[in-house]
Amino acid sequence: MIASxxxxxxxxxSAVQAAFDPLKHSGNASPYFxxxxxxxxxxxxxxxxxxxxxxxxxxxxxxxxxxxxFTGWEELFWKIQNASFIARGPLVFFPSWVPPVNNIDHEPLxxxxxxAQEAFxxxxxxxxxxxxxxxxxxxxxxxxGEQRVVDTTxxxxxxxxxxxxxxxxxxxxxxxxxxxxxxLTADQALNATNGTFADSLTPSASCPPYAVFSNNGSIAASxxxxxxxxRTAARIxxxxxxxxxxxxxxxxxxxxxxxxxxxxGGDKRFCDIFTDExxxxxxxxxxxxxxxxxxxxxxFSAVTGYPWIKAIVDLFEAGPNHSVTNGTLTxxxxxxxxxxxxxxxxxxxxxxLWNDTVLSLTQRDRHPLRQFRSGHLVAFRGYLALERLSCxxxxxxxxxxxxxxxxxxxxxxxxxxxxxxxxxVPQSYVRVRADNAPIPLPSCSSGPGQTxxxxxxxxxxxxxxxxxxxxFIAVCGLANVTGPGxxxxxxxxxxxxxxxxxxxxxxIIVGLNPTTPS
Ligand SMILES: *[C@@H]1O[C@H](CO)[C@@H](O)[C@H](O)[C@H]1NC(C)=O
Ligand SMILES: *[C@@H]1O[C@H](CO)[C@@H](O)[C@H](O)[C@H]1NC(C)=O
Ligand SMILES: *[C@@H]1O[C@H](CO)[C@@H](O)[C@H](O)[C@H]1NC(C)=O
Ligand SMILES: *[C@@H]1O[C@H](CO)[C@@H](O)[C@H](O)[C@H]1NC(C)=O
Ligand SMILES: *[C@@H]1O[C@H](CO)[C@@H](O)[C@H](O)[C@H]1NC(C)=O
Ligand SMILES: *[C@@H]1O[C@H](CO)[C@@H](O)[C@H](O)[C@H]1NC(C)=O
Ligand SMILES: *[C@@H]1O[C@H](CO)[C@@H](O)[C@H](O)[C@H]1NC(C)=O
Ligand SMILES: *[C@@H]1O[C@H](CO)[C@@H](O)[C@H](O)[C@H]1NC(C)=O
Ligand SMILES: *[C@@H]1O[C@H](CO)[C@@H](O)[C@H](O)[C@H]1NC(C)=O
Ligand SMILES: *[C@@H]1O[C@H](CO)[C@@H](O)[C@H](O)[C@H]1NC(C)=O
Ligand SMILES: *[C@@H]1O[C@H](CO)[C@@H](O)[C@H](O)[C@H]1NC(C)=O
Ligand SMILES: *[C@@H]1O[C@H](CO)[C@@H](O)[C@H](O)[C@H]1NC(C)=O
Numbered sequence: 001m002i003a004s005x006x007x008x009x010x011x012x013x014s015a016v017q018a019a020f021d022p023l024k025h026s027g028n029a030s031p032y033f034x035x036x037x038x039x040x041x042x043x044x045x046x047x048x049x050x051x052x053x054x055x056x057x058x059x060x061x062x063x064x065x066x067x068x069x070f071t072g073w074e075e076l077f078w079k080i081q082n083a084s085f086i087a088r089g090p091l092v093f094f095p096s097w098v099p100p101v102n103n104i105d106h107e108p109l110x111x112x113x114x115x116a117q118e119a120f121x122x123x124x125x126x127x128x129x130x131x132x133x134x135x136x137x138x139x140x141x142x143x144x145g146e147q148r149v150v151d152t153t154x155x156x157x158x159x160x161x162x163x164x165x166x167x168x169x170x171x172x173x174x175x176x177x178x179x180x181x182x183x184l185t186a187d188q189a190l191n192a193t194n195g196t197f198a199d200s201l202t203p204s205a206s207c208p209p210y211a212v213f214s215n216n217g218s219i220a221a222s223x224x225x226x227x228x229x230x231r232t233a234a235r236i237x238x239x240x241x242x243x244x245x246x247x248x249x250x251x252x253x254x255x256x257x258x259x260x261x262x263x264x265g266g267d268k269r270f271c272d273i274f275t276d277e278x279x280x281x282x283x284x285x286x287x288x289x290x291x292x293x294x295x296x297x298x299x300f301s302a303v304t305g306y307p308w309i310k311a312i313v314d315l316f317e318a319g320p321n322h323s324v325t326n327g328t329l330t331x332x333x334x335x336x337x338x339x340x341x342x343x344x345x346x347x348x349x350x351x352x353l354w355n356d357t358v359l360s361l362t363q364r365d366r367h368p369l370r371q372f373r374s375g376h377l378v379a380f381r382g383y384l385a386l387e388r389l390s391c392x393x394x395x396x397x398x399x400x401x402x403x404x405x406x407x408x409x410x411x412x413x414x415x416x417x418x419x420x421x422x423x424x425v426p427q428s429y430v431r432v433r434a435d436n437a438p439i440p441l442p443s444c445s446s447g448p449g450q451t452x453x454x455x456x457x458x459x460x461x462x463x464x465x466x467x468x469x470x471x472f473i474a475v476c477g478l479a480n481v482t483g484p485g486x487x488x489x490x491x492x493x494x495x496x497x498x499x500x501x502x503x504x505x506x507x508i509i510v511g512l513n514p515t516t517p518s
Contacts, residue, residue, distance in 0.1 A: 022258050022271040025279040027286025027374040028341050029259030031062050032118045035376035035435035038369070043436045045387075046449030048395030049429070051130055053320045053388035055312040055335040057201075057347060058122070060152040061115025062263035062380040064107040065256075072253045073099040079250070085242030090273045100264040111151050114263040118381040119152040123159025132320075132333045135164050136172040141336040142498060142505065144201040144343075145182035152381070153177050153338040157510045166512065175510035180498055183340075186478060189485045189493070194504040196485035197493035198307035198472040201339040204346060207476035210300035214342075217293015221285040223361045225252065228281040236273060255282045263380070283375060284364045290374040295345030296355035303476065305346025306469035308337070309386075311496035313461040316388045316430065316454060327500035335499060341378040348377065348384065350469050351432060353439055377434050385433040390426040391448050428454035 024033050037043055045051055065073065077099050087094045101107050111119075133139055139160055143153035157175030166173035180195035181188075183205035189196035197206050204210045229248035237245055246254075254270050255278075261267035274282070291297045312335065314324045320333035348354050354371040377384065402411040403420070415421040429451035432439045444452035444460060452460070472494040473479060473486065486493040489504050498504040 020276045020279070022274065022279045023262055023268075025283040025375060026255075026259040026379075027283050028290070028378045028380075029256055029286075030375045030379035031114055031259065031263050032379050032381040033375075033435070035373075035437040037437045038440075041438050041440070041450060043433065043438060045389065046391065046451065048393075049389040049391035049448055049451075051387045052390045052428075053316055053333045053335075054126075054130060054385060055315070056126070056337065056383050056385045057308060057344060058152070058156075058336065058338050058383040059341050059344060059378055059381055060111065060146075060149045060338060061118040061155070062112050063115050063148050064101060064110055064112055064264065065260055067108055069253075069256060069260075070099070070101060070104075070108050072249070073101070073257065076250055076253045080244065083242060083244035085240050085244040087240055089239040090269075091236065091239045093269050097269075100261055100267065109148060111148050111155075112264045115148070115152065115380060116155045119155035120159035120162075122381060122383075123156040124162065126334060126336075127160050127163065130334055133160070136166065138172070138174045138176060139332060139334075140176040140178060141338065142178045142180065142201065143338040144340065145179050146340075149182065149338050149340065150177070150179060153336070154510050156336065156338070158512065161512060173512065175512065176507055177510055178498065178505040178507050180505045186476070186481070190481055190483040191485065192490075193484045194489040195498060196488075196490045197476075197478070198304070198495055199490035199493065199497045199504065201308075201337050202343055203307060203472070204294065204301075204304040204343060207300055207304050207472065207478075209475075209477055210298065210304055213298045213300055214293045216297065217289040217291070220292040220297075220359075220361050221289035224281075224285045224288050224364075227362060228278065232274065232278050232281075235275075255279075281364060283373070286374045287372055288359055288361065290341075290345050290378060291359050291372050293345075294342040295372065296349045297359070298349075300475065301346045301349035302352075302465075302469040303350075303472055305343075305348070305350035306465065307472060307494065307496045309347060309350045310461060310466070311499055312386050313430075313458055315499065316386070316428075317458055320388075323500050328502040329500050329504075331499045341382075344378050344382065344384055348372075348434075350465060351441065352443075352465060352468065353432070353441070356442070376437065379435065382435050387431045387433065388454065389429045389431060389448075389451060391429055391451075392426050393424050396421045396423070430454055430457040 023030055080094050127133060139157065141153050141157055143150050154177065157177065161173050161175050164173065180201055181192055183202040184192055184196060186206045186208055189206040197203065229251045232251045233246045233248055254273060258271035261270050295301055315331065315335065318324055321330060323330040357365065357371065359365055359372065396413050398413055400414040400416060402413050404411045412420040429447040431449065431451045432441065438449065440450040441452050444456050447453055473492065489501060491497045
């Protein structure tokens with residue numbers, strides 16, 4: 001009796017949560033979730049098409065807090081512990097709450113196990129989605145150099161290569177990881193031999209004017225937070241009696257602790273403190289941070305995102321298993337790059353996406369289909385993907401059956417008049433996806449599933465988008481720099497070369513077998 005009424009309560013609580021989930025409105029603190037798709041535009045590959053090449057630019061998985069945020073958690077802990085008070089309602093857990101970090105040297109900034117799982121799951125998902133890699137083949141992925149990014153790539157590779165048993169044959173099924181320097185400043189990039197300036201998974205760090213404007217993101221977010229956090233603090237203070245009074249800063253920390261508490265320890269208690277409106281405000285502040293900091297609201301965003309888009313379109317033109325002219329390295333048909341949150345919005349800017357509403361600093365944009373939502377791009381392990389699809393112009397109906405001839409793999413589709421339908425030559429198209437949801441390109445969406453023809457996409461990237469972005473070295477005010485960073489293996493500093501140039505980055509092999517004690 002008691003058990004069944006508990007079950008009922010648990011059931012109805014989860015039904016309520018399905019309606020509004022704060023973890024899907026926590027911006028960059030959200031654990032990975034598939035972004036909602038536009039009406040009528042599902043994530044599946046359009047009928048009559050197969051993906052023959054794809055490129056993913058991925059944020060690292062869920063992690064522990066940055067040292068600065070962690071200090072905020074500790075301050076909240078001490079503020080609570082140093083007071084005598086009675087807590088009620090959603091705050092009753094406060095007297096015994098402790099920050100979810102217990103090994104300071106090994107946790108802050110590094111992946112949580114949720115982050116490792118997110119990365120492993122993406123490996124499994126993409127191996128099955130594309131079936132590009134036959135059993136036993138090696139696979140290479142690229143990573144920016146910070147440990148949490150390298151760890152994400154490593155867990156991705158372990159997931160991707162988790163099929164079959166290759167422990168006894170170390171020449172097969174091995175993950176190769178090419179590590180590029182992480183977030184070099186312009187001065188550092190100048191002296192580095194490879195992985196410099198635009199030839200990087202973290203190019204914005206070496207574009208000085210980008211940094212000047214990126215501050216606009218945090219300023220915009222703070223301006224907006226000031227419109228709601230005091231009101232929220234006053235509301236939650238009604239659950240307290242005694243000498244503990246929360247302020248705007250505490251609200252900011254507590255809202256972060258919904259996502260982080262869940263990701264680290266499965267703790268959703270902070271998620272239950274705030275109203276849906278307060279979560280939407282929290283989310284909107286994060287949207288402003290990325291829109292003005294690293295996205296379309298930063299005039300130096302597109303120039304830092306463009307080089308990766310250009311490198312991928314060149315490889316899509318060459319086709320799967322081909323390198324570019326003069327390339328010394330051929331990337332696999334699935335091209336994986338792992339990096340940080342701030343390096344994703346520049347890709348959106350370079351593609352000319354999500355820039356048709358200027359986000360207000362004082363009023364939350366309430367349109368339900370508002371384009372720029374940080375949680376649909378830079379949630380932990382969020383990604384931007386480009387897919388090359390091969391589609392037959394009119395998918396032919398198989399209603400009349402498919403004929404198989406003895407000894408011949410494959411079949412012929414029978415048409416309504418009984419003859420074999422002639423298969424037409426497939427055409428290539430490009431589709432953009434962010435966190436699984438397809439994003440149509442405003443000026444090029446007449447292909448199957450609102451895709452853009454490869455020919456038109458190539459034209460767009462080499463024409464108007466190249467002009468809108470500009471040349472990295474010139475636009476970033478680096479025209480006079482000299483050094484290995486603009487003359488060595490990284491080329492002229494304005495393009496991505498690491499995908500097609502041997503030795504551009506440090507290569508390691510990811511262990512799949514249990515290491516023998518040394
Ligand atoms: C709480 O008390 C501790 C120990 O007495 C002290 O170090 C700390 O500054 C206090 N913190 C706050 C936020 O009151
Ligand atoms: C709360 O009250 C206690 C005892 O009255 C006092 O020692 C403490 O400093 C007060 N804390 C705050 C944060 O005001
Ligand atoms: C696969 O990787 C392993 C480990 O580096 C290596 O020994 C082997 O030669 C690679 N196979 C191919 C086909 O490159
Ligand atoms: C780059 O190299 C030059 C010449 O060796 C040196 O003077 C400068 O300090 C180096 N810059 C950095 C950021 O290491
Ligand atoms: C953004 O930053 C630039 C450079 O600091 C500044 O000139 C500009 O006023 C800022 N824009 C906004 C909207 O804050
Ligand atoms: C929020 O409250 C604090 C403390 O009362 C006050 O100093 C601050 O000006 C308020 N901020 C806004 C935007 O009203
Ligand atoms: C690309 O090369 C891999 C490894 O040799 C092979 O398994 C795959 O079938 C090739 N794909 C295409 C589209 O040629
Ligand atoms: C390829 O290399 C040759 C010889 O160095 C050079 O002339 C040509 O411009 C290069 N082509 C491209 C597309 O980089
Ligand atoms: C969005 O970006 C594209 C590409 O840079 C540009 O052509 C377009 O004018 C931009 N739209 C707005 C409204 O700024
Ligand atoms: C049979 O139908 C196919 C497609 O519907 C058409 O292309 C073909 O010409 C037809 N053949 C005859 C003999 O009618
Ligand atoms: C590059 O050097 C020239 C000549 O010294 C100077 O006129 C120009 O302003 C410099 N450009 C940059 C971006 O520093
Ligand atoms: C590329 O840079 C890495 C360090 O980031 C270095 O280990 C490697 O040797 C460099 N490769 C070349 C060809 O310079």
